[in-house]
Amino acid sequence: MTVGESTEVPALEVEGLSFSYSGKPVLQEVGLRLEAGQFTVLLGPNGAGKTTLFSLITRLYDRRVGSIRVGGFELRRDAVAAHARMGVVFQQPTLDLDLTVRQNLTYHAALHGMGPREARRRAEEQLQRVGLGEALKTRVRQLSGGQRRRVEIARGLLHRPRLLLLDEPTVGLDIAARRDLVERVHRLCVDEGVAVLWATHLIDEVYPDDRVVVLDAGRVRASGSVSEVLASSGATSIGEAFDTLTRGPTEVAT
């Protein structure tokens, strides 16, 4: 699914997305564009609307204005095709603790219509990639927090999506595990050519070559490469830019 398709079509394209919850606007006119192989950090304080944006992109809810296209497929019209092209790591852990790593992964593979043999092969392949090749038969309960996250990333990539969504994946991890995870996913993004959307409120997870989208109070305050965001906010560091952008009510041109 990933390889054959034209790479000119963006992995994710969100345009004019607005969403309100019981009359209160949560997202307003949000726009995003992710190309293959791009690591995009969705940076925003708690309550900015990051999780809501993820829930809309994954179509957990659907009452919205605007368009969402995954690999060129409109989410509402071609939900099946769009879902086949995205992998998701949710904020909350979603593995079955009593099942083994392999059982968790083959369940996911089945949910993507893969047969058992294919599922096993890919499970092994992806686990190797996240450095957990030995853990196939281990029960998830016995893994550390960082290892569980890596299993979820392997799971998210099992069906070879074009887009990998991660919603604050480092929550609850210690410093070493966090650094390891950030590093690994950056590498995956380059190696696999998958587009990554990484939501966080921690600015030290941004690498110099990343693209950044700053979301605050439901609006995109800035987006572009790190240097573009710095230039547009007149800041010298991404931390400073984040502070300026998420404090001031004025929208910064993108």
Added chain:
Amino acid sequence: MNRYLHCLRGVVSRELLRFLHQRTRFVAALVRPLIWLFVFAAGFRMALGVAMTDPYKTYILYEVYIIPGLVGMIQLFNGMQSSLSMVYDREMGSMRVLLVSPFPRWYLLLCKLLAGTMVSIVQVYVFLTIAWFYGIKAPPMGYLWILPALVVTGFMVGALGMLLSTFVKQLENFAGVMNFVIFPMFFLSSALYPLWRIREGSYLVYQIASLNPFTYAVEMIRFALYEQLNVDAVLIVAATTLVLLALAILGYNPARGMMARKGGGGE
């Protein structure tokens, strides 16, 4: 087509694996009807002989009478249990894993229902085996006859549970579901007493019981166990299942259902 089967196999085997790991759940699911059988029914045996009615060919002991009701009870509890686990899954997020898979949502929900039904059928057959050794024996072919009846009943209570799970926002509210759904459904049915007997006692209860779809599920199982087809019961249960199923699928529709209502609270 193959993809759909793989998806179904995946959902069912996960459910069965999870069930095998939750031994306490399995034991609890068996102990409940067994207590009814060994304690309640044995005690009532003297007071309540059941006269000859269809599908029975002779006078029967009370223990024999309540077997189909207890089978229904196993399925009813199991349906509610899966509903509970759907609320739990939704809070814990693993429901999302299911719902972001590239299949139509109605199909995913059907897979989930079939998985829950399979788990309940395993429980039912273990229960019937124990009852067999206890001395309560139905005609051998009856055990095969009830299989389709168990599938339909499993879908009916599973769809009911699924529908309820769209209304129950938090796990804590689940005790209310037990009180207001399971108990009335079970007690106000023909599971414990035949309808004609209830009628002698209270006409109102009789009327409620004859409107309760669970009564017909129990009767369908009862007749099937004795190699008979109760057409009315089958039609009523099937129709109820379809309605509940449609409502449950509607409830999980991303545009209108509970996911939308729950929306925005995530951050």
